[in-house]
Amino acid sequence: MFEVFVVFAILIGGYVLSLKLNPWVLCSNCKNKPKIKGWVAGHAHHVCPRCKGTGQQLRFGRRFIFGEPTKR
Ligand SMILES: [Zn+2]
Numbered sequence: 001m002f003e004v005f006v007v008f009a010i011l012i013g014g015y016v017l018s019l020k021l022n023p024w025v026l027c028s029n030c031k032n033k034p035k036i037k038g039w040v041a042g043h044a045h046h047v048c049p050r051c052k053g054t055g056q057q058l059r060f061g062r063r064f065i066f067g068e069p070t071k072r
Contacts, residue, residue, distance in 0.1 A: 016065060023062045023069050027051035 026032045027048060032055035034048035047053035058068060 015061070019059060019062045019065055023059055023066070024056040025059050027055050027057045029057075030055060032056065 027034065027050055029050040030036060030048040034051055034053045034055045035045040036048055038044040038046065048055070051057050062068075
């Protein structure tokens with residue numbers, strides 16, 4: 001049973017480390033195209049409300065373990 005524990009510890013450690021190093025993923029709503037064109041006026045756009053115009057969103061889990069990073 002000890003081997004199973006070691007494997008789990010490595011997997012969780014790797015996941016936490018990856019959350020620390022790479023906290024951002026592409027926004028699932030706009031896919032890094034946060035300036036969404038209007039339907040009526042083609043030259044007008046609005047900013048994606050989910051990522052607030054950054055095109056990226058915080059990974060699930062990051063907020064719970066480390067909180068929001070200060071820099072994007
Ligand atoms: Zn977005």
